[in-house]
Every structure is written in C-alpha cells, then in structure tokens.
Amino acid sequence: MIIDCHGHYTTSPREHEAWRAAQIAALKDGTSPPPRPVIADEQIRESIESGQLRIQRERGTDLTIFSPRAAGMGHHLAGADANAHWSQESNDLIHRVCQMFPRNFVGVCQLPQAPGVSPENCIPELRRCVEQLGFIGCNLNPDPSGGYWTGPPLTDRSWYPLYETMVELDVPAMIHVSSSCNPNFHATGAHYINGDTSAFMQLLTADLFADFPALRFIIPHGGGAVPYHWGRYRGLAQDMKRPLLKDYLLKNVFFDTCVYHQPGTDLLAKVIPVENILFASETIGAVQGIDPETGHYYDDTRRYIDAIPWLTPADRQRIYEDNARAVYGRLSNQLNHQLS
Ligand SMILES: [Zn+2]
Numbered sequence: 001m002i003i004d005c006h007g008h009y010t011t012s013p014r015e016h017e018a019w020r021a022a023q024i025a026a027l028k029d030g031t032s033p034p035p036r037p038v039i040a041d042e043q044i045r046e047s048i049e050s051g052q053l054r055i056q057r058e059r060g061t062d063l064t065i066f067s068p069r070a071a072g073m074g075h076h077l078a079g080a081d082a083n084a085h086w087s088q089e090s091n092d093l094i095h096r097v098c099q100m101f102p103r104n105f106v107g108v109c110q111l112p113q114a115p116g117v118s119p120e121n122c123i124p125e126l127r128r129c130v131e132q133l134g135f136i137g138c139n140l141n142p143d144p145s146g147g148y149w150t151g152p153p154l155t156d157r158s159w160y161p162l163y164e165t166m167v168e169l170d171v172p173a174m175i176h177v178s179s180s181c182n183p184n185f186h187a188t189g190a191h192y193i194n195g196d197t198s199a200f201m202q203l204l205t206a207d208l209f210a211d212f213p214a215l216r217f218i219i220p221h222g223g224g225a226v227p228y229h230w231g232r233y234r235g236l237a238q239d240m241k242r243p244l245l246k247d248y249l250l251k252n253v254f255f256d257t258c259v260y261h262q263p264g265t266d267l268l269a270k271v272i273p274v275e276n277i278l279f280a281s282e283t284i285g286a287v288q289g290i291d292p293e294t295g296h297y298y299d300d301t302r303r304y305i306d307a308i309p310w311l312t313p314a315d316r317q318r319i320y321e322d323n324a325r326a327v328y329g330r331l332s333n334q335l336n337h338q339l340s
Contacts, residue, residue: 003324006220006256006280007064011051013043020086024077055283059302067108067139073178075113076146080121084112087125095133102338107135113144120161130169136330140173142199147182147191155206163212170329172216175199188286196224209252216252216327222259227271254327256280257301260287265304274315278323
C-alpha cells in the first residue's frame with residue numbers, strides 16, 4: 001500500500017473559500033457572519049474525482065492523508081472565534097470527502113489558531129475532529145502571524161496543553177505554516193521552507209521530547225533546509241552540548257518526501273534514516289508543472305523514491321506504508337473502520 005501523508009483539499013468547491021472571504025469582510029464591516037455555505041455532494045465528488053483521485057490512480061498511490069488547504073488556513077486573518085468557525089467548515093468538508101471516498105482519504109484537521117491566542121483554544125476542535133470525525137492528526141502552524149513570527153517557539157510551555165491532548169488522542173501534527181502576509185516571504189517558495197527549517201531548529205534547542213516522549217511531528221517539504229544542512233544542525237547541537245540528534249529528535253520528528261527532484265530526494269534518503277521518512281507528494285499543491293528535464297510532473301514524488309538504487313524493498317515498504325502507520329497511530333484502525 002502506498003500512503004501519501006500530505007495532501008490538501010486545494011480543489012474545494014469555490015463556495016467554501018468564498019464563505020471565508022465573506023466572513024472576513026463581515027468582520028471588517030462589523031456585520032453578522034454569512035450563513036454556512038451550501039455545498040452539494042456532487043460538487044465534492046466532481047472536484048475529487050477529477051483532481052486528487054485521478055492523480056492517485058495515474059501515479060499508483062492508494063491513500064492520501066488529507067487536510068484543508070494549508071494556505072487557506074490564514075490564521076493571521078481573523079481572531080480565534082472566526083477561525084474556529086472557519087476550521088469547523090474546513091474540517092467538515094474533509095470529513096465529507098473521507099466519507100465519500102473511504103478507501104482513498106483519511107482526515108487530518110486544521111486548528112483554529114490565532115495570533116496571540118493560547119494554542120489551548122484548539123483542543124475542542126482537535127477532540128471533535130478525532131473523536132467524532134475519525135481524523136488521525138492535525139496541521140500545526142508554528143507561526144499563526146503569517147510570516148512575522150510574533151508568537152513563542154514550539155517548545156514554549158503555552159503549547160503544552162495542546163501537546164498533552166495530542167498524546168492522549170495518539171495523533172501527530174504536521175508542522176505546517178499557512179500563507180504569508182510578509183512580502184519578504186513568498187508563501188510556498190520561502191515561508192513554507194522557512195517554517196519547516198525554523199521549527200526543526202526550535203526543537204533542537206530544547207528538551208520538548210523529554211517532557212513528551214510520545215509526541216510526534218512530521219516536518220513537511222522534505223524537512224525544509226534541514227537534511228541538506230544536517231552537518232550544521234549536528235554541529236550546532238554539539239556546540240550547545242546537546243545529545244546526538246538521532247537520540248533526542250529522531251524518535252519524535254519525521255520528514256516527508258515533498259522534494260521535487262531526484263538529487264534532493266536522494267540526499268533526503270541518504271541523510272535521514274529510512275525509519276524517519278514518510279512518503280508524500282502534496283498533490284495537488286504548490287508545484288503543478290512538468291519538469292522539462294524529465295518529462296514528468298515535479299510533484300510525482302513516487303518516481304524519485306522508486307529510483308533510489310540503494311533502497312531495499314523493505315526500505316520502500318517503510319517509506320510508503322509502515323512509517324505512516326506507526327506515526328499516525330490511529331491510521332490502521334480508522335482505515336479498517338472506514339472500510340467496514
Ligand atoms: Zn502542505
């Protein structure tokens with residue numbers, strides 16, 4: 001089985017994002033929020049069958065761990081209440097996709113984070129999504145300010161209540177920023193990769209996993225700059241008198257394979273232990289074109305994993321399936337439930 005641990009509903013019916021725009025406009029005008037959007041099952045079916053499901057079939061993958069559009073989370077655009085409604089709308093839509101296509105999608109939720117608001121406020125929505133909707137993880141934004149990094153790092157104790165709930169529910173978080181409102185940082189070209197890299201460095205400097213040995217994070221986009229600069233991070237940890245990275249981070253931190261060329265994927269698999277790599281494509285996502293050097297889609301990441309000569313069949317089995325089942329502790333049961 002090939003499990004893609006990183007997909008967003010980027011093709012959601014336009015009523016969905018139009019509702020968010022109307023909600024933001026109403027907040028600005030001081031008027032009452034718009035009524036919930038009406039989206040027909042047929043619209044959802046059409047968007048998935050012509051989009052993500054078609055690509056799954058073309059590329060021979062089986063299951064996508066599916067979450068709301070990351071850039072659409074926009075935690076910096078509104079306060080906690082409005083973001084809570086927006087998260088519910090977005091997560092309910094993912095739930096409908098998973099109900100319609102139970103073999104192909106399992107849900108991961110957006111959290112109603114907001115700048116300056118304790119992450120504790122996300123616990124009710126996380127519980128609702130896991131306990132009632134069958135979701136198996138969450139996307140955690142390390143910078144709800146959208147590119148200005150005004151909040152505390154991920155190792156700050158203000159995050160702890162949320163982490164306690166994640167551990168209790170046995171769900172990991174993908175550390176994933178949303179859009180950027182800082183014009184210095186292009187969203188998917190700079191802000192995403194900054195977010196991945198910055199989050200890893202935050203984790204390196206503290207003892208978060210001594211407090212939460214069962215907490216699990218996935219760093220997407222191949223871990224940002226981390227694998228390429230692994231020596232820098234090992235060296236920084238050494239200078240700070242930290243233990244070896246493999247001993248204090250790699251039991252809890254995992255990397256996806258959203259690296260859109262062969263040499264980068266080779267490097268990821270050479271530097272990061274196979275146990276810590278989860279297959280992903282982030283399809284349909286930031287990079288949608290065809291690479292003229294190969295004739296294949298940049299985000300057809302399965303080709304790169306298949307082409308790494310030194311990986312054994314057991315290694316590929318781990319990257320494609322076993323690691324995802326281990327990191328997303330509820331995945332196997334949820335899949336059985338969806339197929340029963
Ligand atoms: Zn993403």
